[in-house]
Amino acid sequence: MLLFENDNVTVTLASGVATVTIDRPPVNALNRELLGALDAAVAAAVRSPDSHSILLTGTGRRFVAGADITMLAQLDGRSAAEFGKIIQGTFNRIEAASKPTVAVINGDALGGGLELALACDIRFAVADARLGLPEIRLGLVPGAGGTQRLTEALGKPRALEMLLTGTPLRASQALDLGLVNGVFDRADLGREAFEWARSLTAGPPLAYAAAKACVRTNLTAGRDRGFLEEVKSLENLVDTADGREGVAAFLQKRAPHFRGC
Ligand SMILES: CCCCCCCCCCCCC[C@H](O)CC(=O)SCCNC(=O)CCNC(=O)[C@H](O)C(C)(C)COP(=O)(O)OP(=O)(O)OC[C@H]1O[C@@H](n2cnc3c(N)ncnc32)[C@H](O)[C@@H]1OP(=O)(O)O
Numbered sequence: 366m367l368l369f370e371n372d373n374v375t376v377t378l379a380s381g382v383a384t385v386t387i388d389r390p391p392v393n394a395l396n397r398e399l400l401g402a403l404d405a406a407v408a409a410a411v412r413s414p415d416s417h418s419i420l421l422t423g424t425g426r427r428f429v430a431g432a433d434i435t436m437l438a439q440l441d442g443r444s445a446a447e448f449g450k451i452i453q454g455t456f457n458r459i460e461a462a463s464k465p466t467v468a469v470i471n472g473d474a475l476g477g478g479l480e481l482a483l484a485c486d487i488r489f490a491v492a493d494a495r496l497g498l499p500e501i502r503l504g505l506v507p508g509a510g511g512t513q514r515l516t517e518a519l520g521k522p523r524a525l526e527m528l529l530t531g532t533p534l535r536a537s538q539a540l541d542l543g544l545v546n547g548v549f550d551r552a553d554l555g556r557e558a559f560e561w562a563r564s565l566t567a568g569p570p571l572a573y574a575a576a577k578a579c580v581r582t583n584l585t586a587g588r589d590r591g592f593l594e595e596v597k598s599l600e601n602l603v604d605t606a607d608g609r610e611g612v613a614a615f616l617q618k619r620a621p622h623f624r625g626c
Pocket residue numbers: 391392394430431432433434435437438439440441445446448449452473475476477478480499500503505506507508509511
């Protein structure tokens with residue numbers, strides 16, 4: 366089932382999994398039009414009552430090779446800052462999506478491409494993918510959240526090593542460092558990622574959103590606020606049908622049936 370379609374982005378829905386596919390040959394480079402379409406596509410996936418998890422991937426043998434450098438060359442300082450705010454906004458909305466998001470890294474994820482993957486909750490990569498932030502080699506710095514999210518993911522020394530050298534990680538190195546959750550051969554990546562996402566579809570949507578909010582609160586407002594978010598989430602969840610259903614199903618020794626309310 367097709368949830369969204371435009372020149373460069375489509376969203377299909379199958380078995381409760383929405384798949385957002387970026388298609389802008391030759392390397393899925395990001396420009397304003399693609400970011401607008403990506404924003405609308407992810408919003409459609411989040412809005413659909415039939416999607417319970419969201420995959421983001423690219424066509425061809427590259428995930429996303431970053432912002433469109435040809436477009437960047439036309440920018441001055443003010444328009445560069447404007448573009449930075451646009452791309453940060455899109456990626457922040459992806460990070461804040463109420464449903465689990467999975468980056469299916471089907472090839473090189475460089476610059477804005479890795480920044481997009483970093484905005485997702487889970488990352489699976491194909492074995493020959495490279496993941497890096499080469500902006501320093503352009504005399505720039507990542508402007509779509511990469512300096513923040515890479516540091517959160519790897520810690521300051523490893524993040525600065527990647528930021529200052531611009532040298533990408535191979536997928537196996539990214540796995541060893543915990544930057545990705547899994548690495549697969551190209552023939553297996555799509556199926557493995559889809560099955561992982563589908564495994565979540567019978568789960569409790571409200572609790573998924575709450576778990577993501579708790580983690581995000583720690584990252585944005587600190588640990589103490591994160592503890593408070595946990596307590597607030599439990600207070601809200603326990604008064605929902607799903608919050609009662611999970612415990613009742615356990616005590617009745619049956620599978621729970623969560624309905625997202
Ligand atoms: C002077 C004013 C500057 C103003 C700057 C303003 C900045 C504001 C930014 C705010 C938001 C920041 C977002 C983000 O942090 C910034 C970025 O993402 S910068 C880009 C980072 N990415 C890269 O540096 C990757 C560059 N590409 C490569 O390393 C290689 O191309 C590759 C992807 C590893 C593939 O290599 P190859 O297989 O050898 O193939 P080619 O190199 O020949 O490429 C094939 C084809 O694709 C074109 N291309 C590749 N990458 C890009 C790209 N990012 N944008 C546009 N086009 C790209 C390449 O030119 C080839 O085209 P062809 O020659 O065939 O027409």
